[in-house]
Amino acid sequence: MEEKRAHNADTGGQCSVLGGFLPFGLGLVLSLLVGWWLSPKLLFSEQSQPVAFNHKIHKEEAGMTCSDCHYFREDGSYSGIPTTKECADCHEFPVGSSAKEREYVNKYVKKGQEPDWKVYQMQPDNVFFSHAAHSLENCGKCHTDWTEKELCSTSGCHPDIGDSEAPPKYSENRITGYSASTMKMWACEYCHAMPDHRAYNANNNACFTCHK
Amino acid sequence: MGIDRRSIVKFLIGGAVGSMFTPTPWILTDDISIWTQNWPWVPKNIKGVDAYVPTVSKLCPSATAMLVRTVSGRPVRTMGNPEHPLSGGKISPLAATEVQLLYSPSRIKRPLRKASDGGWKEISWTDALALLDEKLGFVKGSATRLAVISGDQTGTVNEVLSGFVASMGSKQFFLMPSEAQTLARAWELMGGAGMPGFETAGSDYVLALGADILESWGASTRTRRAYCEARPHGEVPAATYAYVGPSCTNTAVGADIWVAAKPGSQAAVALGLANLLIKAGATSSAPDFAAFKALAARFEPATVAQLAGVSEANLAMLAEGLQKAKAPVVIPGSEFGQGGSVAAAAAGMALNLLLGAYNQKVGLRAVPEFAPVVEKAMARKDVMANDLAAYMQGLAEDNKARPEILITYEANPVYALPGDVAGTVAKIPFKVAIAQFMDETATMADLVLPSPLGIERYDDVATPAGCGVAIYCLNTPVIDAVNPAANIHGGDVILGLAAKQNANLGFNSFKDVLAAKAKAVGANVADLTAGKAFVSEAVTGAQPSLAAEAIAKSLEAKAPEGAYALAAVNKLGFGTATTAVPPQNLKLVREFELAGTLMYVHLNKATAAKAGVAQGQKVTLKAGDGKAIPALVNISEMVMDGVVMAPCNLGHTAFDEFAKGKGANVARLFTAQVEPGTGLSFWTQTGVAIEKA
């Protein structure tokens, strides 16, 4: 073994440049491929929402507004996704004729169960997000041209699905369990650390502003 | 050229270099750190809608009124109910953990039958009740073959239980010994009407004679609100609080004055004070004032100093304080909330009468009783006259006929009664425990019926012991029972059994009993259901006597034997006999209260020197023959000379890994004796020997 190694060392200089570089190059290219293309695919799992909720129908045909479902409670908390009980106010029995609605009514309303909604922007437990603080009343003081819809998707907060007919796919990081579109801290800081914002709330980039 | 080692190395190096130029290693590093931030085995927050539902604690003797915070119906914690007179928004250390106790490892989840091998067999409610019904059939009509013990001190369930016992032909319905019983018996001797209560709100001089009023005595959360109101932050207090007792209890710490007195010496101190007050001109229109005066005259300060260990100066100071006060109140009680002397209670109440603090806004008040609703129920007076400690002693000595069936309702006599009653209980052929937790008594039972927690059920709380006003509160289930198979109220169990035994109590369900009670109280049922309390500040009755004769006779009781006097202390934080130390509350146990499985007993330096023991030394406390507990010594100047202080509610042999085997049960050392003149057992005086282990 020792001799073989010595031999290789001696003849090393005579190896063709290509031969010397080939394995290295192969490794390089392969790792680049894995790193840029394969691993992001492997890292995330794609899932569908349990219910094929149609925002558009609710807005256009039922004439509902966003705050009919997504509203503030008196204690300052935010309702987020309506509960089955709230949905059942209209959907105790199927309203329309779609099979999907019937399925929803049978599967959830009748059994009194909550669908296992996948929240695109679900933040982990250590994050406290105040919807009340991020209202048009606050942000709109300066951003006078913003609509509520724009506000909700600023900095990538929420995917703009207010007019969608079917919920987009949800992809989840297999290691962290986070949604692929979960905002990372830097995205929050896009606004929070902005020097222009300091005048309005000097401490709005403090740790405890968002962490619990 | 084959694939040699060198090409592989090159390939790997190439791969390593390449991967450095992809996001993968960095993303993975980050993701792995995020993984550690959300480990799947660490519980996650469950979001929902907040609600705060009112109720009153059935577990805590303080009867603290609470709000249960629920999140989308899921109970999260209890907090004080600001709208309620039994809380004022505050909470006791025991009530504060009530939601968590729903999931206590020692909770009983379904009916259990003791198997022949001593293990437990889960059985259905139907089978359990059928079995019990069958057994009850054999004891019906007998005055001695059925005994029922209730651990509930404030609920109408006692009417159901005693009504059932009565319809079965027995009178053997007992409450677990408590302050309420001592006070009731004393009040009866004094000829008082209703129930004696003590109002401290608005008082400028509160004297607690033994009673740990700021910790475990009576509706302490309510008492502590009055204490708080009288002492604005950073200002001179508007009321002086004085505590008389052998150790520096929590009440003594909160009080302005702590006067050390031997355990169980409340009667002597009260009579000594009465002597000084009468000398200073205090009088009473009580029929037996002359006899009382003569009795009190026997208690000159020097005598009191000898009997109670209270210095003459201190006695004079207390008397002066009471005398000068505009609205004084004297609250007598046992140092650990049970086994107190009736004579001492009477003497303490007599002081209030001497001070004119009777049926005023502040002081001793005759609080009206709420009318009973279960017709066959025993009168409160009769229930209070039933002396459980004496009954058990009678059984132990074979002086009393042994019952065939013993039913305990949320009571743990095996742990809590003085001495060792396990052997006596074991001899009872059929024992039924209606219990929430697997306590010592349930462990010995042949049949265990699970009871829901107060926040899971309909129940009520009527005027806690010693409360200065009449209060009635209704509990409705705050949440769905966490154990569906443990969701039948003991009241309903008994009503069902009564019906089967043709001993109809006039109600189909316990809920109906409560509805009738609410009506009888005269309260607005809707308000009660919404969590509001019914409060009546009315007082009742005419001039009571001073019970001079009974007190005088009680002095014939023998002094305790043993080199040192034992002072037990009861802290709500350590739980009760029926809850043991709740898991969270275990953290309240201080460093020099428990070390592993051994608890500390506390004695001062002088006493320790006399006993020849040192800090941390292992000792055995012995009281009489065979009664001994192991402990470690803590030298603490919070105890008077010649006294050993020990905490109650440690040393459970049942329950869970949080409570089991932590310390020793001080109740083992107590010896109950029937008090001459009053006829009720007391065990506040126990002499112990300290032996080095």
Added chain:
Amino acid sequence: MSGAQQSFKILWGMAIDLDKCTGCGACMVACQAENNLAPEKDASKKQRVMNWLKVFELSNGKPFPDHDTAYLPRPCQQCGNPACVPVCPATVTKKDEEGGIISQVYPRCFGCRYCMAACPYKARYFNWYDPEWPQGWDKTLSPDVSVRPRGVVEKCTFCHHRWMKAKDKARVAGNDPYDLPEGAYVTSCTEACPNGAIVFGDLNNPKHLVHKLAHSEYAFRLLERLGMDPQVYYLSRREWVRRLGNHHLENEKTGEFTPLGGGHHG
């Protein structure tokens, strides 16, 4: 430090009347329930037990009958010049938010415990193991406070989440979230104490009681002479208690000293 301490318009603080505390422990239990602390089976290993709020027993050191006892509840003191903040290597703990509550961001803490070494109040606790609850008990956990895994340091946050909620409530009601009336935000221990020994509020707001109490002649702060400027004030009419809050040389009068203050590296 290196640089001026941040100054805040709002300074949440406590005034605890030690003459009113009887040591019952209601505050400690209320704290555990509010902040998702797991129970511990062997609570007699006191150096391992986690209590964000701990009640200490104080003695005047005299023998019976001259002995006197006081109980001292110790939450995090939320120091103005904290010892823990500058030492943290990963910027986990900071005093950078209006209100002056010292933050602790669990997902960033990697458990070096340098902050614990720095804190003289022993107010910081380390998760020696993953928290464990008896079966089902985890369903009672509050959604307001994240559950900490093993290996991170935690401490009292003055129930900071309650402030967040109070601010949101004010916002939705159209009120100024930075001008809360007294009582709109109190800690769980303040709320629980049956003796009302704890008063909580904005030390900078003259409308709040704590503002007045902090200037009481009976007020003192723990280890004040070390210069950490705590936001927790204690009150006692007993001189020995006030003296026991700070180290005093025999020749020094109670409360007379020059605060030391940090101001070194970091």
Added chain:
Amino acid sequence: MDKALLPEGCPRCSLGKFLIWMAILGVVLAWGGYWMARIFLFGIGETALDNTFGFGLWITFDLAVIALGAGAFFTGLLRYILNIDPLKYIINLAVIIGFICYSGAMIVLALDVGQPLRSWFGFWHANVHSMLVEVMFCITCYLMVLAIEYVPIILENRQLNKIPFLHNLAHNFHLIMPLFAGMGAFLSFFHQGSLGGMYGVLFSRPYAYRPGFFIWPWTFFLFVLSAVASGPVFTMLIATIIEKASGRKLVDFKIKALMGKIAGTMLLVYVPFKIMDTWGWATSVLPEMGLTFGELFHGVIYGQWQLWTEIFICGVIPMIMLNVKSIRENPTWLYTAAILDCIGVSINRYVFTVQSLAAPVMPFDKWEIYIPNQAEWAPTFLVIAYGAVLISLSYRYLPIFPQERALNAAK
């Protein structure tokens, strides 16, 4: 068997004997590895550390080995920058010991943090005010420097050196070594200092707190000085241990005495400063905090004897011994002084870690006791065994002692 790998002209024990020795170390490594695995799996709750003693045996050990490993940077500094040429005979060993000490400390540190998978947060989210950040950056960088310094020593292995590329590489490394020695000295100076600073800045810990110069507490400088005053003799002691174990002369005694002289000179600087510091602390810092000197000591395990042992028996005495030529040149006395010196610096690191934390700060608090348990001892011994493995392998296969052949030929 492995003869071809051994340094030329340097006989070594048989492979079998060597493997037995390795197996013995392997047992220790397995014991330590078992506890390390437990700690990674279940957390550091396995240790005897608690909320009072967040730092314990491991931090003491880290600080001590880093101080004793200071021989590497200081010898390098003297050899390459100040051109004290004779030190070339021991510099290789100094580098190896330095590498072992620092990498060993890193192993222990990885165990000691609650969340090892996040330990890079100290770099990524660094708080520049924290002395610990300074320590982390410097130690990591210096460990890299030591690794780079170790590489040419490895490349000098008889077989590796035959490869022309590696031979040239090693040679070129040697040429740039002064650069690394300089970097190492700079980095090392700072982290030795910041390790001391870590304690000195704790203005809430009366036992540790020291005011100082500008932003640096006195402990910053004292830790640097005590490290350079003990590192060289530690290297020299290890050389002696290898000599005793192998039965071969490896370093000329003159060099050892020189190392002793270097340490002695540094002690001459350190010890007076340490005494002044202690004096100033007792008479000025403590009274300002409302404390007296006596209050900072307690009972036997936290008694004043440790302070006096550290300063006098393990400070003043070795200082005198190492500076008196006749004593220094007597092997027995030299080794005795060196051992005292090393014990002294270890006591110093221990009391700054454990006693600082044990001393109650709240006046109503009490002294706590800390006794390390198996979970802490095992990984500590693992690191020692790991060091022994590395030294054994290096000694066996690398020509780390330039004088070895000459010294043994003369015999």
